[in-house]
Amino acid sequence: MVPDDYEQLYRRLTQQPLVTMPPLGSVKPMPARAELPSLPKLERRQDFLQPWTVPYPRNLFFTGREKILEDLRAALEASGRAALSGLGGVGKTQTATEYAYRHRKEYQSVFWTRAESRDTLLPDFVAIATALELPESAAQKQEEAVGAVERWLEANPGWLLVLDNADDLALARDFIPRDTQGHILLTTRAQATSVIAERVEIQEMETAEGALFLLRRAGIIARDAPPSAAFEGDRQLAEQISRELGGLAQVLDQAGAFIEEARCRKALGHDPETTLAGHEQRRGKMVHIASVPVFPCPSFRP
């Protein structure tokens, strides 16, 4: 008996069906090279290799300031220099950061320096020299890197240089290159900026703007939601707080963080009087801001 017959007989006796292997499939013919779909177009090289030394992430709660951002853009386009000037804690650094993120695609490079003192400016200029791969970045004297960066800024267009917290304008002037084709943005508490740059004033937030920031920061509404997303009572209370705190962004931020914290404590049931379940029954999915004892709270008053 040949082996094939033996297998058939064995399968019949053990009642196993005879399995025959299917023929191998054939390879599908490939379309000609010319017919292949074109690859997706990659972003410009500068989009992912852009020298960028901004030390802050984008503020996801950034609210308002549209007119100031427009004025900054206009001043920079007109004269190449703008000084964002206002009180401490009013939002200068945040607005400059937001400007850098919003317009980053319009610049080939974006550089950030902390201009509060020579001790912060020097290492930040060395960091720029490093980002630009200038040999002077490794020089022993940090001043050599500053000189090299200034020469580079004078020779190249298409960059943004931020001097943040440049309250000492005389110091800032030492670090500003002379003849440039880029944009220089200062943030400063000083008011007499005209010798250096066109002044764009930033003031405390308007009541409605401050209230919107507070509602978002406290988690009462989503980060990108309009004021109408809040209950009328919450909106009124947020406006009252915004007014009482004088629209100072830094103080509103702290108040928002406090309210959020208090809401979370209640939500976790640490407050014996109220629990999230109780609030949810009363208020749908929302926890009511009015139930949080925000006032009196002297530490938040400016």
Ligand SMILES: Nc1ncnc2c1ncn2[C@@H]1O[C@H](COP(=O)(O)OP(=O)(O)OP(=O)(O)O)[C@@H](O)[C@H]1O
């Ligand atoms: N438009 C805004 N939206 C949301 N939050 C903001 C806004 N502006 C400022 N803040 C909040 O206020 C805080 C203080 O703002 P910022 O540091 O920009 O103030 P400043 O004017 O630069 O103060 P200083 O003069 O002390 O440098 C920020 O950390 C941020 O939490």
Ligand SMILES: [Mg+2]
């Ligand atoms: Mg600042």
